[in-house]
Amino acid sequence: MKGFEYLQEELNQMRQAGTFRRLVPLESEQGSKVVIDGKEVIQLSSNNYLGLTSHPRLRQAALDAVEKFGAGTGSVRTIAGTFSMHEQLEEKLAKFKHTEAALVFQSGFTTNQGVLSAILTPEDVVISDELNHASIIDGIRLTKAERRVYKHVDMASLEEALKGTQNSRKRLIVTDGVFSMDGNIAPLPEIVELAEKYDALVMVDDAHASGVLGKNGRGTVNHFGLDGRVHIQVGTLSKAIGVLGGYVASTRTLIDYLIHKGRPFLFSTSHPPAVTMACIEALDVLQEEPELIDRLWENTTFFKDGLKELGFNTGHSETPITPVIVGDEALSHQFSDKLLQYGVFAQGIAFPTVAKGLARIRTIVTAQHSNEELQMALDAFVKAGKELKIIN
The missing domain is CATH 3.90.1150.10 (Aspartate Aminotransferase, domain 1)
Incomplete structure (x- = not known):
């Protein structure tokens, strides 16, 4: 052809x-x-x-879920695809991440796309580390917000971007927690201090920090003792957690908003039972092993x-x-x-x-x-x- x-x-x-x-x-x-x-x-x-893809407890949780609930869910979350297990997983994630609430997306990639595209408008500015993951870059492309990119982990460059955008409605600083190609950790304490100084929001993608950094693998926010000071935590369920999916942990307000405005969440079938129950078991394993x-x-x-x-x-x-x-x-x-x-x-x-x-x-x-x-x-x-x- x-x-x-x-x-x-x-x-x-x-x-x-x-x-x-x-x-x-x-x-x-x-x-x-x-x-x-x-x-x-x-x-x-x-x-x-952590080797959780083949952990005996996750295997058994997945098998039991298929036997009890079937292979799939048959709907998106907002129509008929929310099972009690989905809410159980989100409650566990919120407690694990020390936030008010959490919401699960189909992947870490779609989580970044869904969050960024939903909460930013032309009145806002998003300020991104130049080596952020492709999912953050693509999520930013879906917004109509003004964009600023600061030099990799360069706090002087970040502060310059904050100083130059003080007339916007909201400014959102976005960074990977651990950078996936270099393995270095974002200077999150300095980022948070600058955000608080200039009244900006902070969003951290902890895909490669979940299960790796912080107490029981809670991520970079917990690793640096910043619980309650980072507005949005994004993570994945498909790396150290060993299964599939992504999540956002934040305030109840943001989670409720994303349920109504997060397009990947709205228009994708919910996670199948085997995936959901294996993720729940993985969170227990993190804390018990x-x-x-x-x-x-x-x-x-x-x-x-x-x-x-x-x-x-x-x-x-x-x-x-x-x-x-x-x-x-x-x-x-x-x-x-x-x-x-x-x-x-x-x-x-x-x-x-x-x-x-x-x-x-x-x-x-x-x-x-x-x-x-x-x-x-x-x-x-x-x-x-x-x-x-x-x-x-």
Whole structure:
């Protein structure tokens, strides 16, 4: 069929540049090791921080939910798709995040889109960190608010944006809690202080901090002791929580408003029973098995220190996300392919996910990894890195 030649031409250019990638299907459950093309390899690319995707308690909760409630819900939340379990999950999330209320969306991506597009008008200003996640960027694009972008974690740049927008109705500062490609943590105390000084709202996307930072994995707000001082907390149920979905935790006023105005919430079928009940169980696991987070951080320290000692550039990471920065886009993918050859699944990340010239292998260790597995991964990094002359 004719019509897509211009797209094929762009794909051909990607192939020539060595940046075209195919999807990699896994043939096993998500764990510290996975099976790819019949071969068991060490997994360093998943967001399964605590290993909850295959936790026995979550498996059983999902199975029980299907037996009792079926495979799906059959409606959007605002018509006939709100089950008591959905409200139970939201009540647990609000209590967990120390907020008045919470609302679950179909994904973390749609949560950011739904919140930002609903609450901002042409009278408002949204002020965003330049390295915020794509879902924040796309959510901002859906608004008609004035937009300001401040330099990455640069508080002087943020304050300049606040000073220059004091005539607007509302100003909303938006930041990732943990930045997904670099693994660094937003300077949230300074952001909150500036927001309070200039009467602005603060919204934090804690996708990669939920289950990782704060008491029992409550996120960056709790990590910094800022409960009650951040207006909007967004998170995901599909990374450390191990299942699927996103949520916003805030005041009862905001949650009630989003029920009426949040378009992804209004026009999407509610989460199926298995997903909902598994998420509820995951929140219980976070609070009842804190040793999982302790193990995650032990593994993080071991692997991060190992990469640094070997001479790899790991940037400014402070979390289980540890980038191995290569620079060249094609080289990063060659590095990924070589690692897979040596038994490690660690995906290359290149433009447009990261800036040109900053291509990398993004690694994420989990609580499931053993020291032996992580040492084997480090050995593979040495071998592949030397062969490609990334390290000496």
